[in-house]
Amino acid sequence: MTGRESAKGGQKPLLSLRNINMTFGGVKALKHVSFDVLPGDVHCLAGENGSGKSTLIKIITGVYRPQDGAVIEFDGQTYSHMSPVTAQNSGIQVIWQDLALFPEMTVAENITFQTLLGRWPRFVNYNGMREKAVKALARLGVTLDVDRPLKDYAIAQRQIVAIARALVGEAKLVFMDEPTASLTQSETDRLLDIVRTLSASGVAVVFVSHRLAEVLEISSRLTVLRDGALVGVYSTEGMTQSRITELMTGKTFDQTVRARDVSANPVVLEVEGLCRPGQFVDISFTVRRGETLGITGLLGAGRTELALSLFGMLKPWSGTVKLEGKPVHFASNRDAIAAGIAYLSEDRLSLGLIQPQSIADNLVIASLDKIAASGLLSDGRKRDLVAQWIADLGVKVGKQEDAISTLSGGNQQRIAIAKWLATDPKLLILDAPTVGVDVGARAGIFDIVAKLAQTGLAIILISDEVPEVYFNADRVLHMAKGRVVNQFLPADRSLAEIEAAVYA
Amino acid sequence: MTAILNRIRTGLGPDMAGPGFALIAVLVVFSLASPQFFSRATFGSVAFQLPELGLLTLAMLLPVLTGGLNLAITFTANIAGLTVAWVLQQNGGADAGPFAFLLGALLGVGVGALSGVVMGLVIAYTRAHPILVSLSMMIFLRGLGEFLTRGGDVSGFPAFLQPLGHGSILGFPIPLLVFIGCVLIWHVLLTRMKLGFNTYMIGSNIEAARYSGVNTRKVLVLVYTLSGAMCAIAGIIMLARFNSVRVGHGESYLLITVLACFLGGVNPFGGFGRVIPVAVALVVLQLLSSGLNILGANQHLATAVWGILLITVMILRFAAGHFKSLKRKKG
Numbered sequence: 001m002t003g004r005e006s007a008k009g010g011q012k013p014l015l016s017l018r019n020i021n022m023t024f025g026g027v028k029a030l031k032h033v034s035f036d037v038l039p040g041d042v043h044c045l046a047g048e049n050g051s052g053k054s055t056l057i058k059i060i061t062g063v064y065r066p067q068d069g070a071v072i073e074f075d076g077q078t079y080s081h082m083s084p085v086t087a088q089n090s091g092i093q094v095i096w097q098d099l100a101l102f103p104e105m106t107v108a109e110n111i112t113f114q115t116l117l118g119r120w121p122r123f124v125n126y127n128g129m130r131e132k133a134v135k136a137l138a139r140l141g142v143t144l145d146v147d148r149p150l151k152d153y154a155i156a157q158r159q160i161v162a163i164a165r166a167l168v169g170e171a172k173l174v175f176m177d178e179p180t181a182s183l184t185q186s187e188t189d190r191l192l193d194i195v196r197t198l199s200a201s202g203v204a205v206v207f208v209s210h211r212l213a214e215v216l217e218i219s220s221r222l223t224v225l226r227d228g229a230l231v232g233v234y235s236t237e238g239m240t241q242s243r244i245t246e247l248m249t250g251k252t253f254d255q256t257v258r259a260r261d262v263s264a265n266p267v268v269l270e271v272e273g274l275c276r277p278g279q280f281v282d283i284s285f286t287v288r289r290g291e292t293l294g295i296t297g298l299l300g301a302g303r304t305e306l307a308l309s310l311f312g313m314l315k316p317w318s319g320t321v322k323l324e325g326k327p328v329h330f331a332s333n334r335d336a337i338a339a340g341i342a343y344l345s346e347d348r349l350s351l352g353l354i355q356p357q358s359i360a361d362n363l364v365i366a367s368l369d370k371i372a373a374s375g376l377l378s379d380g381r382k383r384d385l386v387a388q389w390i391a392d393l394g395v396k397v398g399k400q401e402d403a404i405s406t407l408s409g410g411n412q413q414r415i416a417i418a419k420w421l422a423t424d425p426k427l428l429i430l431d432a433p434t435v436g437v438d439v440g441a442r443a444g445i446f447d448i449v450a451k452l453a454q455t456g457l458a459i460i461l462i463s464d465e466v467p468e469v470y471f472n473a474d475r476v477l478h479m480a481k482g483r484v485v486n487q488f489l490p491a492d493r494s495l496a497e498i499e500a501a502v503y504a
Numbered sequence: 505m506t507a508i509l510n511r512i513r514t515g516l517g518p519d520m521a522g523p524g525f526a527l528i529a530v531l532v533v534f535s536l537a538s539p540q541f542f543s544r545a546t547f548g549s550v551a552f553q554l555p556e557l558g559l560l561t562l563a564m565l566l567p568v569l570t571g572g573l574n575l576a577i578t579f580t581a582n583i584a585g586l587t588v589a590w591v592l593q594q595n596g597g598a599d600a601g602p603f604a605f606l607l608g609a610l611l612g613v614g615v616g617a618l619s620g621v622v623m624g625l626v627i628a629y630t631r632a633h634p635i636l637v638s639l640s641m642m643i644f645l646r647g648l649g650e651f652l653t654r655g656g657d658v659s660g661f662p663a664f665l666q667p668l669g670h671g672s673i674l675g676f677p678i679p680l681l682v683f684i685g686c687v688l689i690w691h692v693l694l695t696r697m698k699l700g701f702n703t704y705m706i707g708s709n710i711e712a713a714r715y716s717g718v719n720t721r722k723v724l725v726l727v728y729t730l731s732g733a734m735c736a737i738a739g740i741i742m743l744a745r746f747n748s749v750r751v752g753h754g755e756s757y758l759l760i761t762v763l764a765c766f767l768g769g770v771n772p773f774g775g776f777g778r779v780i781p782v783a784v785a786l787v788v789l790q791l792l793s794s795g796l797n798i799l800g801a802n803q804h805l806a807t808a809v810w811g812i813l814l815i816t817v818m819i820l821r822f823a824a825g826h827f828k829s830l831k832r833k834k835g
Contacts, residue, residue, distance in 0.1 A: 376696040377696050
């Protein structure tokens, strides 16, 4: 190992890329991109899905080889391309979104296993391992029991373990891919503190994130990619979220409050005193025809559990649910679907859609009776039904038989919405409908939601991103620790006021 | 020329390529190696031997599509056969009438289905792994059967059962007709019925299917019930062909049925696979063993060649997938 004397010093970049080009199957994934990271910098790499962010990281870490003419300088050395081994040996580490850890192994093993690879003699020194692990965690200001299996810890702690692993690997530059995607606000705050600690100790951190609020909070500089090309490098000082969105998408979004007054419409859903101890207590609200009711609150506020109770997948202990005036009790979600309630899951990848199966099959799965003729399913009817929904919701698809996993997040979500609309619901519950959907495509999803509300559908929109419910719902409930703590109309309050209350 | 090939390929579906290719290869190699291969005798023997393995493979197919397995198929078939034999013996053995057989067959299918119901309920409600559940059922059925028969043969059936195992209608062996009928039923079930649709969905992601309103427990129970009923049909055909029932008959078919599914392009983890390619794969396996037989090879060698064929198919599939991704990268 060489020392770390070169990491100090003036404004000479730690990492500098020039003239990076990359083509996949005729598609230019990166066009003449350059990218600089300063020592100790906290840098944000922003861009929509498909803008070339991950391709760029994979070039820096040696997974891909850029086309000829590329120049990569890292820590004083010049390369035409990296290999995974040179990248790691010279101090470049990536923490992928899935963390790539071993849940069954102990914290210490997870932190140190990389340093053991290929060393001789091939014995494991458990004491040395634990010492190293404790030291790495101490650098982050964290104490964990290093002898416990990793699976005992929640996702936030696992992330810290992944960061500690990077430190043990003598990282000078750490990439974090969507690190806050599954964290609560307080966990995110702690992670951001750790990033600051890292940066202060001279390690440069590059954040790859969709969440614009954190980007602004943590990073000093910002590189934006769009369609494989560099848009620019910006200082985050004086930068606003809407400006970043504009840079990422190349479009301007005027966000206006969409709320309408629907208090004269008949009530579709009436919930009174609904309880499921440990998850939510004493929930009462109504949703009217054509109304979009927003429910916001932090992760763990009981939002999803409430939605699943309305959808018949969890049983409330007490309280009543009335649908169009009639009390309903659902033994399963099939009863709820038959009664006219649809629930779009927050977890599109593993619960919302069946990823390996076709677009068409995913769309018709909840409404098979519609494509049946005298008891047998009809391919012709299926094709017509799917074609109609694809046209109605403006989904971009190749063939109906393609696996749904081949679609972008936004298009997948449209198919998931179509699946539920095909069941003719009276109430549509959308649980975090924009998770994993590009900023540009989000607006398209909310346009659909607005149109559906105009046709008289009652909608419950659940999101932990306050602006989403603020701009798109007619009325907003704020849930915290299983209770509705506040209820307001977007027109009466400012966004900042509500954000402050929710994120407090 | 390529256009025609492409049209044939899209018409048959991509999963037909493997078994179709293997079928052509086997036909070409054996007809070159032996002039007697293309004879009535060869195809006669294939037509009579195919149905036993074929029906058991159909019984295996449905659980595999849900991402499970039914290891109890052969002993379910034996127990169903025993049920038929018992009813026949109670009604006069060799003198029993067709009505007794009909009653026995219904009861046999019922017993087969019952073993499926039990497995399906346990798998659906306890979420225990299908391998463990069906293995337990297999051991139970074997023990029960050996206890009831004292490990011996049960025989002495009425003469009218003979044609069911050895007779032909218009030149088509009756067992083959039964098999073709069952293939068609399975084909319609999987491509045209809600149960079939849901079987595929469950095989890919059972939780996502449940969130979409699929009654996943009901589907699992029905899948194993149908699998058990299909075993019973196989057991009845075996009874007629051997003119006896013995616990352990067809035991060696068990793993071959899994491999026949795989050769027919069924995804071993569930969610994908069609009946017709599996039927073609069965024909290939049977032609292979009959062809080797004609060449004078030992029966055991034929089994060894099946193993080699399946390993070759796996390597070719890997190579084909690799080639495809290379082509995609180069554009």
